[in-house]
Amino acid sequence: MDKINIREKLAMFSDHWNPRIVADLNGQHVKLAKFQGEFVWHDHAAEDELFLVLRGSFRMEFRDRSVTLNEGDMIVVPRGVEHRPVAEQEVEVMLFEPAQIRHTGDVESGLTVHEYQRI
Amino acid sequence: MDKINIREKLAMFSDHWNPRIVADLNGQHVKLAKFQGEFVWHDHAAEDELFLVLRGSFRMEFRDRSVTLNEGDMIVVPRGVEHRPVAEQEVEVMLFEPAQIRHTGDVESGLTVHEYQRI
Numbered sequence: 001m002d003k004i005n006i007r008e009k010l011a012m013f014s015d016h017w018n019p020r021i022v023a024d025l026n027g028q029h030v031k032l033a034k035f036q037g038e039f040v041w042h043d044h045a046a047e048d049e050l051f052l053v054l055r056g057s058f059r060m061e062f063r064d065r066s067v068t069l070n071e072g073d074m075i076v077v078p079r080g081v082e083h084r085p086v087a088e089q090e091v092e093v094m095l096f097e098p099a100q101i102r103h104t105g106d107v108e109s110g111l112t113v114h115e116y117q118r119i
Numbered sequence: 120m121d122k123i124n125i126r127e128k129l130a131m132f133s134d135h136w137n138p139r140i141v142a143d144l145n146g147q148h149v150k151l152a153k154f155q156g157e158f159v160w161h162d163h164a165a166e167d168e169l170f171l172v173l174r175g176s177f178r179m180e181f182r183d184r185s186v187t188l189n190e191g192d193m194i195v196v197p198r199g200v201e202h203r204p205v206a207e208q209e210v211e212v213m214l215f216e217p218a219q220i221r222h223t224g225d226v227e228s229g230l231t232v233h234e235y236q237r238i
Contacts, residue, residue: 001181001200006171006191025167025195026217028147048144052125062120073122076144081120096215098145 006032006054010092012119017111019095019103021118031095031116035087042105043082049097050076056091060084125151125173129211131238136230138214138222140237150214150235154206161224162201168216169195175210179203 009022009032019033035058051060052074060067060075061084069075077083103113128141128151138152154177170179171193179186179194180203188194196202204212222232 001186001194001196003186003188003192003194006193023169023193023195025169025197025215026147028145028215030169030193030215050142050144050149067120067122069122072125074125074142074149075120075122076142077120078144096144096147096149 006094009119010034010054016090018113019116021116024099027099029095029097029099029101029116031097032119033093033095034090035085035093036090037087039085040104040107040109040111041082041084042107042109043080044077044097044101044105046079047098047101048076048078049101050074050095051085052094052096054092054094056087056089058085058087058091058093061086125213128238129153129173135209137232138235140235143218146218147215148218148220148235150216151238152212152214153209154204154212155209156206158204159223159226159228159230160201160203161226161228162199163196163216163220163224165198166217166220167195167197168220169193169214170204171213171215173211173213175206175208177204177206177210177212180205 016036019031023030053069057070135155138150142149172188176189
């Protein structure tokens with residue numbers, strides 16, 4: 001039950017597309033991540049996923065449209081919906097999603113993380 | 120799959136201790152709330168609860184200690200742990216918690232909210 005400071009946690013890593021677990025509750029994880037560049041197209045068959053922008057901005061691409069998210073914006077990507085985050089410049093993001101989620105869904109990519117680190 | 124802006128949502132209400140649902144996913148709710156003053160002592164028998172400070176600060180009291188949370192700090196209060204948020208001045212907070220959670224646990228109080236509003 002210690003407090004968790006987002007800025008301190010974000011200062012502990014600099015790599016992109018490698019979310020860190022900072023809290024867990026009710027079978028869900030809260031993660032922090034830095035995005036830069038294009039991720040891979042994927043979906044999560046059984047998990048909804050929340051993205052909250054802490055600093056910067058990025059574009060969430062869907063197959064038929066895209067949504068630009070700035071600081072203080074969040075979006076829920078429902079299970080089964082293909083998506084691809086794209087960040088022209090580095091962006092810091094909080095994720096809220098089930099603990100069992102796979103990073104790139106069923107897509108195996110050079111960006112796939114097989115075990116999330118806790119910080 | 121529209122974006123949700125935290126500032127816009129917070130501007131839609133001004134009352135204290137009355138969290139609004141702004142997103143739901145995986146059986147969980149994301150809520151925004153404004154706290155000022157003392158809440159009631161309570162716990163949630165089956166739900167962990169996350170508090171993230173968006174603006175301002177407050178003190179989370181436990182029976183044996185308290186933790187002061189400032190902007191960018193979060194804390195997870197595990198199920199079964201008695202707690203009481205106290206805010207000397209108004210604070211804006213994001214909550215993550217299971218959809219079925221009761222506001223004041225099993226404690227019935229003038230502050231109890233029986234149905235959360237969605238905004």
